[in-house]
Amino acid sequence: MTDTLIKMQNVDKFFGDFQALKNINLEVKRGERIVICGPSGSGKSTLIRCINRLEKHNNGHIFIAGKELTDQVKDIDAVRREVGMVFQSFNLFPHMTIVKNLMLAQRLVRKIKKPEAHKTAMHFLERVKIAEQADKYPVQLSGGQQQRVAIARALCMKPEIILFDEPTSALDPEMINEVLEVMTDLAKEGMTMICVTHEMGFARSVADRIIFMDEGEIVEEAVPEEFFDNPKNERTKQFLSQILTH
Amino acid sequence: MDLTLITESVPKILSGIGITFQLMLLSAILGLILAVILLLMRLSGKWYLSWPAQIHIYIFRGTPILVQIFIIYYGLPQFEFVRDSIFWPILREPFGCAVVALTLNTGAYVCEILRGGVLGVDHGILEAGSALGLSAQQKFIYLTTPIAARIALPAYSNDFISLMKATSLASTITLMDMTGIARTIVAQTFAPYEIFISLAIIYMILTWVIQKTFGRIEKYLSHYVNP
Numbered sequence: 017m018t019d020t021l022i023k024m025q026n027v028d029k030f031f032g033d034f035q036a037l038k039n040i041n042l043e044v045k046r047g048e049r050i051v052i053c054g055p056s057g058s059g060k061s062t063l064i065r066c067i068n069r070l071e072k073h074n075n076g077h078i079f080i081a082g083k084e085l086t087d088q089v090k091d092i093d094a095v096r097r098e099v100g101m102v103f104q105s106f107n108l109f110p111h112m113t114i115v116k117n118l119m120l121a122q123r124l125v126r127k128i129k130k131p132e133a134h135k136t137a138m139h140f141l142e143r144v145k146i147a148e149q150a151d152k153y154p155v156q157l158s159g160g161q162q163q164r165v166a167i168a169r170a171l172c173m174k175p176e177i178i179l180f181d182e183p184t185s186a187l188d189p190e191m192i193n194e195v196l197e198v199m200t201d202l203a204k205e206g207m208t209m210i211c212v213t214h215e216m217g218f219a220r221s222v223a224d225r226i227i228f229m230d231e232g233e234i235v236e237e238a239v240p241e242e243f244f245d246n247p248k249n250e251r252t253k254q255f256l257s258q259i260l261t262h
Numbered sequence: 263m264d265l266t267l268i269t270e271s272v273p274k275i276l277s278g279i280g281i282t283f284q285l286m287l288l289s290a291i292l293g294l295i296l297a298v299i300l301l302l303m304r305l306s307g308k309w310y311l312s313w314p315a316q317i318h319i320y321i322f323r324g325t326p327i328l329v330q331i332f333i334i335y336y337g338l339p340q341f342e343f344v345r346d347s348i349f350w351p352i353l354r355e356p357f358g359c360a361v362v363a364l365t366l367n368t369g370a371y372v373c374e375i376l377r378g379g380v381l382g383v384d385h386g387i388l389e390a391g392s393a394l395g396l397s398a399q400q401k402f403i404y405l406t407t408p409i410a411a412r413i414a415l416p417a418y419s420n421d422f423i424s425l426m427k428a429t430s431l432a433s434t435i436t437l438m439d440m441t442g443i444a445r446t447i448v449a450q451t452f453a454p455y456e457i458f459i460s461l462a463i464i465y466m467i468l469t470w471v472i473q474k475t476f477g478r479i480e481k482y483l484s485h486y487v488n489p
Contacts, residue, residue, distance in 0.1 A: 068393055096395040107390035111408045111486045120404060121394035153486040166390075173394060 019046045020082075021177055021208055022067060027076035029062055029232075036062045037073070038232040044177070049203050050210045051219040054229035055255060060212040063229070064179040067210070068099040081176060097125060100170030100178040104185050106162040108154040114165050115141065115150040118172045126173065133172075140168040144198050160191030164198055171202075178202070180211040214259065220244060228252045267456050271447050275461055281439040282468075285357075285429040289364035290422060296369030301376045315373070322370035328431050330367055335359040335435045360432035368425045375421060379414030380406055412483040419476035423469050430465075440464060 022044040029037035036059045044050055052060045065071040066078060069085060069092045078085040080095045109117050118137035122128045128136070141147040144164035146157075154162055163183055170178050180199065184192045196218050203209060203222045213219065219226055219240060226243040228236040228251075236249045247253050303315035322330065338344045338353055352358035383406050391401040433442035444461040448454050 070389055070392060093395055093397070096393060099393075101390075101393035103386060103390060103393075105386050107384075107386040109387060109390070109405060111412070121391075121396060124400050124404070125395040153489050155487060156489055169394070 020044070021046045021048075021080070022210075023077075023079040024063075024066075025077040025079075027066065027073045027078060029059075029066060029071060029073050036232050037066070040076070040234060042227070042234065044208065044210060046176070047206050047208055049208070049222055049224050050227060051223040051225075052210065052212045052227045052229060053214060053216070053219065053255075054235075058229040059232040060229050061181050062232075064101075064181055064210055064212055067179060068096050068101055070101075097173065098176040100173055100175035102163070102166050102170055102178060102180045102183050104182040106154070106159070106166045106186070108162055108165060108169070110154050113151050113153055114146070114157070117154070117165060118169050121169075122172055136172050137168075140171045141165070143171070143201075144168045158191060159187045160194045163187065163191075163195045167195075167198055167202075177208040177210065180209060180213065182212050182214070184213065184215055216244075216259065228255065230255070264453060264456055267451065267453055268460050271444075271451075271457055272460050272464075274447060275440050275444050275457075275464060278438055278440040278443040279464075281357075281432075281437060281442075282426075282429050285360055285364060285432055285437075285439060286426045288361050289368055289429075290425055292361070292365040293368035293372055293425070296365060297372035297376055300369060300373040301380070304373070304377060305380065318366075319370040319373055322367050323374075327363065327367050327428055328434065331360060331363040331431055331435060334363045356432070356435040356437050359435060360429070360437055364425060364428060364432075367428070368421060371421050371424075372418060375414050375417045376410065378417065379410030379412075382413040383409045408483075412480075412487075415476065415480050415483060419473065419480075422476070423472055426468060426472060427465060 020043055022042070024040050024042040027037055027040040028035065038059075040063060042063075052063065054060050062071055066073045067080070067085075073085075081098060083091060083094060085091060085095055108114075109120065112120065115134065115137050118140065119130070119133040122133040122136060123130065138147055138150065141150055144167055146161055146164050146168070149157060149161060149165075154165070157165065167178075167183075183199070184195050187195065192215070196215060199209070199211070199218070200222055211218075211223075221240075223240050226238060226240055227234055228243070228247075228249070230251050236243070236247060236252045238247070243252070244256065247256060300315040300318060303311040306312060334353070335356060338359075344350065344353060352362065387405055387409070388401055391405050396404070429439060430441035432439055433445055436442070438446075440461060444457050448457045451457070
């Protein structure tokens with residue numbers, strides 16, 4: 017039980033009449049790397065956004081490190097401290113320098129003193145190979161650099177798990193690799209991650225499990241070799257043929 | 263065009279600039295405080311806070327400021343409870359009435375300007391704040407406020423200039439600001455052109471100074487957009 021980090025039980029999510037998630041059951045163990053893929057509108061982003069309560073699930077239960085996610089503000093804050101998130105559009109704080117982007121939540125949420133927060137920030141900026149940009153503003157950085165900063169910002173909070181919501185979808189092609197490299201390094205170091213992505217090369221080499229979603233449901237769940245070489249479900253086959261042929 | 267009349271009357275008009283400045287700065291500061299309070303009421307999501315704020319805004323944007331000044335100066339003293347209240351020392355004086363009217367008016371406008379700034383903050387930035395564990399208050403203070411301030415500033419500087427010009431209406435309730443003094447001189451000299459054109463030029467110079475000042479603040483607040 018202790019090494020189950022995330023557990024979703026019969027989770028439903030509605031946007032008005034539209035059901036975005038249908039009876040989702042998912043368990044993620046500590047250290048596991050999960051890739052979620054599927055056509056657009058299939059509920060992939062909604063699923064991971066429910067895990068840190070950016071979306072509120074309507075039915076079912078979500079447990080994070082054994083604690084259930086409820087309406088209680090205290091619970092939500094506790095969960096968010098353990099769950100890092102990286103967004104498609106980076107979402108850096110535009111009015112703060114890079115290093116201050118990394119220090120803000122450390123100071124406000126973790127109550128870490130300024131010199132200590134700065135040290136941690138610089139440590140993670142070095143890890144994503146961008147320390148020399150510490151005093152610039154986000155707008156001065158390329159998309160790939162901004163996304164690496166966003167990953168470092170999430171790491172500064174020392175989360176148990178990081179959620180990636182299509183982290184390379186907004187990037188120019190030549191910048192995708194620098195971000196995937198950082199993510200691959202993280203995976204090698206044993207970080208638990210759930211990653212919504214269309215980067216199938218990354219999925220194949222990094223994921224412990226690949227989850228295929230369509231129309232709000234988990235359609236197929238398999239280890240990469242099986243998923244790519246021997247998909248069971250018709251919809252999975254169709255999806256794979258669409259994205260792998262060109 | 264009587265040039266000597268102009269050179270003689272401009273210094274007299276300028277002796278009222280102190281009152282103009284006092285009206286402008288007091289109302290601007292109090293109005294900004296009021297605007298922030300109204301804004302928080304509007305954004306609270308609670309109807310019993312949001313409605314009064316919206317009613318205030320509707321009334322003070324929906325009526326001419328001159329009428330508001332008259333109501334406060336001539337109308338309120340009719341009521342005994344106003345004369346008995348702690349506000350009477352303020353409402354008894356035309357200066358107090360003018361400041362109250364200008365504050366209530368500019369507060370309503372500035373609230374809407376600030377709201378536009380708040381709504382202009384990219385939602386994704388706030389989500390990133392949530393995901394990092396920031397509370398609603400922390401997001402408002404550290405993310406929304408600085409970003410919204412930059413977005414709202416050009417519209418705010420516009421309102422500040424309007425307020426500066428609106429101070430001239432205080433002359434209608436006997437205040438001797440620049441306009442009040444100019445009107446007195448015109449009544450004595452029967453030379454409306456020279457006096458009022460001089461007055462207009464002084465207001466234009468003031469506007470220019472305000473514009474330049476806000477331009478600097480804008481540049482400062484935008485340092486992260488064009489570093």
